[in-house]
Amino acid sequence: MNILVVAATIQEIEISIPYLAHKKIPYLITGVGMVAATYALAKALQTAKVDLIIQVGIGGILHQSAPLGSIYRIVEDHIFELGAEDHEAFIPIEKLGFGQSLFREQFVLSDWPIKHIPQAIGITVNKVHGQEKSISRLRTLYSGEVVESMEGVSAFFVASQEKINVLQFRAISNYIEPRNRAAWQIGLAVKNLNEFLQELLQSLS
Numbered sequence: 001m002n003i004l005v006v007a008a009t010i011q012e013i014e015i016s017i018p019y020l021a022h023k024k025i026p027y028l029i030t031g032v033g034m035v036a037a038t039y040a041l042a043k044a045l046q047t048a049k050v051d052l053i054i055q056v057g058i059g060g061i062l063h064q065s066a067p068l069g070s071i072y073r074i075v076e077d078h079i080f081e082l083g084a085e086d087h088e089a090f091i092p093i094e095k096l097g098f099g100q101s102l103f104r105e106q107f108v109l110s111d112w113p114i115k116h117i118p119q120a121i122g123i124t125v126n127k128v129h130g131q132e133k134s135i136s137r138l139r140t141l142y143s144g145e146v147v148e149s150m151e152g153v154s155a156f157f158v159a160s161q162e163k164i165n166v167l168q169f170r171a172i173s174n175y176i177e178p179r180n181r182a183a184w185q186i187g188l189a190v191k192n193l194n195e196f197l198q199e200l201l202q203s204l205s
């Protein structure tokens, strides 16, 4: 199986590069944001034969029940706020009749390791939530575990277009809360993400 590991920044998977090189598993650094990620991934797939995209990265979580550093498997991801404002209301792109904002994981794995990983819904944003008003609104929109990133949906979208398997995992670096950058634990999240990634790749090879 040809696997492509995808991350937004080199810092997120740097620890695993010797492992990836040893296993001859290619990786792609897309840049931050859904536009950059979509372009980079679509371009890479023009020349590489890929059976499974594994997108990994850090992210923020809405509910503070999970400890920072936890790993989540993102089973569906939404292009957040793709649609139109209608005064106080919001009309999603689906209702406007112009497309789709929700894309899903694509892969069947019967065994460990992903069975034991908690699942979450992903939202992909252009603007990281950081003020109480918009976060309160987010809470009214989603009741379950929600993990926010700036690229997640790109891998699901490109994979759906190309009919390729895709998985996404996020290590929680921060809570979605009024901006509190000092509380982010990027180092812990990156460490846990890479341990998990290597374990996952080990189990797939």
Ligand SMILES: O=C(O)c1cccc(C(=O)CC[C@H]2O[C@@H](n3cnc4c(=O)[nH]cnc43)[C@H](O)[C@@H]2O)c1
Pocket (backbone or CB within 6 Å): 008, 009, 032, 033, 057, 058, 059, 060, 061, 125, 128, 129, 148, 149, 150, 151, 173, 174, 175, 176, 181
């Ligand atoms: O300092 C900031 O305000 C800031 C805002 C967004 C991202 C960063 C980064 O340093 C990391 C870039 C990377 O991290 C993902 N990420 C991490 N936490 C979140 C979040 O709460 N909401 C959205 N994205 C997040 C993101 O996918 C970026 O690729 C710093």
